[in-house]
Amino acid sequence: MKGYIKDxxxxxxxxxxxxxxxxxxRKEIDNxxxxxxxxSFKKLSDIQVDSESEIIYxxxxxxxxxxxxxxxxxxxxxxLLEELNDFNPHFTQYERGDN
Amino acid sequence: xDKLEQRKRIRKQFNAQDDIWKIEAVIHDxxxxxxxxxxxxxxxxxxxxxxxxxxxxxxxxxxGLGSYRVGxxxxxxxxxQEGIDVEESIVPSNFPPKLWGGTTETDxxxxxxxxxxxxxxxxxxxxxxxDRCVEILKGVGKVMPDEGGRYRAYGLSAIHMxxxxxxxxxxxxxxxxxxxxxxxxxxxELVDLPPEWLSEAITxxxxxxxxxxxxxxxxxxxxYLPNKEDIHSQIVVWVITAMKKFDENASVPFxxxxxxxxxxxxxxxxxxxxxxxxxxxxxxxxxxxxxIKEEGYKGDNISIETLVEKMDISKDEYIELNSEHENWLxxxxxxxxxxxxSANEKKGELLGSEAAVKVDVEKMxxxxxxxxxxxxxxxxxxxxxxxxxxxxxSDIDKDINEKLSSEFLxxxxxxxxxxx
Numbered sequence: 001m002k003g004y005i006k007d008x009x010x011x012x013x014x015x016x017x018x019x020x021x022x023x024x025x026r027k028e029i030d031n032x033x034x035x036x037x038x039x040s041f042k043k044l045s046d047i048q049v050d051s052e053s054e055i056i057y058x059x060x061x062x063x064x065x066x067x068x069x070x071x072x073x074x075x076x077x078x079x080l081l082e083e084l085n086d087f088n089p090h091f092t093q094y095e096r097g098d099n
Numbered sequence: 100x101d102k103l104e105q106r107k108r109i110r111k112q113f114n115a116q117d118d119i120w121k122i123e124a125v126i127h128d129x130x131x132x133x134x135x136x137x138x139x140x141x142x143x144x145x146x147x148x149x150x151x152x153x154x155x156x157x158x159x160x161x162x163g164l165g166s167y168r169v170g171x172x173x174x175x176x177x178x179x180q181e182g183i184d185v186e187e188s189i190v191p192s193n194f195p196p197k198l199w200g201g202t203t204e205t206d207x208x209x210x211x212x213x214x215x216x217x218x219x220x221x222x223x224x225x226x227x228x229x230d231r232c233v234e235i236l237k238g239v240g241k242v243m244p245d246e247g248g249r250y251r252a253y254g255l256s257a258i259h260m261x262x263x264x265x266x267x268x269x270x271x272x273x274x275x276x277x278x279x280x281x282x283x284x285x286x287x288e289l290v291d292l293p294p295e296w297l298s299e300a301i302t303x304x305x306x307x308x309x310x311x312x313x314x315x316x317x318x319x320x321x322x323y324l325p326n327k328e329d330i331h332s333q334i335v336v337w338v339i340t341a342m343k344k345f346d347e348n349a350s351v352p353f354x355x356x357x358x359x360x361x362x363x364x365x366x367x368x369x370x371x372x373x374x375x376x377x378x379x380x381x382x383x384x385x386x387x388x389x390x391i392k393e394e395g396y397k398g399d400n401i402s403i404e405t406l407v408e409k410m411d412i413s414k415d416e417y418i419e420l421n422s423e424h425e426n427w428l429x430x431x432x433x434x435x436x437x438x439x440x441s442a443n444e445k446k447g448e449l450l451g452s453e454a455a456v457k458v459d460v461e462k463m464x465x466x467x468x469x470x471x472x473x474x475x476x477x478x479x480x481x482x483x484x485x486x487x488x489x490x491x492x493s494d495i496d497k498d499i500n501e502k503l504s505s506e507f508l509x510x511x512x513x514x515x516x517x518x519x
Contacts, residue, residue, distance in 0.1 A: 075475065085464070091491065092490065
């Protein structure tokens with residue numbers, strides 16, 4: 001096992017046409033994160049520019065470099081990406097807009 | 100406070116104000132508003148607004164087209180009266196007044212009206228001829244690079260500039276220029292705009308305003324301009340071009356004009372980078388392949404004969420343009436990591452080799468899932484994180500393939516449905 005995953009910040013962006021992101025869809029996305037990552041995630045931003053919306057979440061990577069913990073984390077991430085497939089979830093490089 | 104919270108706060112504070120305050124807050128950003136738009140932004144009924152206009156004609160500047168605005172002094176007076184910092188956003192979705200250089204944006208454009216100029220566009224085979232053209236037109240026309248690798252000279256009279264070049268160059272040199280003249284063009288010069296205002300305006304429009312407008316076109320732009328520095332330079336060029344062309348008498352804000360042109364100009368990039376013929380060929384070929392697939396074709400390879408027939412071009416022409424298209428893809432992908440091939444370009448390429456180029460959210464989602472699955476399968480977290488750190492990033496590490504283990508690459512390619 002190789003890795004520096006514990007030193008990484010992972011951000012997931014969910015975005016697209018604002019029509020896709022009504023209250024119901026936002027709730028579904030939030031609930032999926034809660035169900036899979038419980039408290040180990042944070043919603044960082046939810047912005048709408050013209051007709052485009054983008055929601056960014058941070059998911060907490062295991063703090064210890066333990067193979068079992070990392071595998072469990074990656075399987076949760078895989079499940080999240082699969083379950084939210086309709087919203088094209090993808091990793092992103094998040095930077096705060098006011099930095 | 101993050102941007103979302105800030106927006107919510109502005110909306111809440113604005114909605115809590117009375118109608119008169121909302122009407123005044125909107126018009127005191129210094130932009131032109133017609134009554135419909137003004138009432139909509141202020142969230143008041145038109146009758147209330149028209150009554151306010153009637154009572155406040157003395158502070159309003161009215162355009163010949165029925166729009167209104169207020170001047171610099173009135174903006175400052177109102178913000179002081181209300182005890183609000185003039186740089187603070189107070190109207191939802193609107194920027195604060197743009198008062199760079201001690202004037203309003205509208206006044207800047209009014210004081211630097213566009214002038215009638217004549218232009219000629221020409222191409223040159225080498226720098227020596229270009230230098231001679233510049234020398235011949237010295238004091239008469241200013242030569243600037245133009246679209247499609249051509250040059251454009253701006254002066255008072257297009258005919259006069261053309262005559263000067265015909266006299267100053269040999270007949271064959273003159274003919275090689277392929278001169279196109281445009282007798283009248285309305286344009287302002289950047290030197291006519293106040294330097295302090297220009298600097299602030301370019302910074303604001305290129306760094307803050309344009310990127311938000313261009314978000315949906317970014318996948319197209321990044322095909323032709325893969326580096327973020329190149330994208331920024333192109334945005335600056337678009338902002339400056341818009342400043343030169345903006346009609347000061349149109350009674351619309353410059354930001355409205357800029358957002359309108361920015362929705363179109365990125366789609367000129369294919370013509371500019373590929374030339375009209377190749378850009379048209381790529382568009383037509385893509386359209387025809389999509390059509391053939393919609394008609395139920397399931398295979399991976401569509402014959403040239405079928406494509407030629409549907410595209411209504413000769414086979415020789417197809418082969419020549421396709422070869423240029425392949426060269427362009429190879430050149431583009433030689434130094435850039437590209438992850439996928441679009442459905443209509445699918446050929447079963449090796450990972451990292453010639454592949455199609457459109458990267459959009461759907462593709463980024465596919466890549467994200469493939470990276471995680473490859474991480475699970477190989478337990479090579481280093482490679483997985485290296486890939487993840489490149490997703491949704493404009494400046495992709497050109498050497499990324501060398502940083503991934505072959506085991507990870509094989510698994511990653513498999514999960515992307517590619518051969519490795």
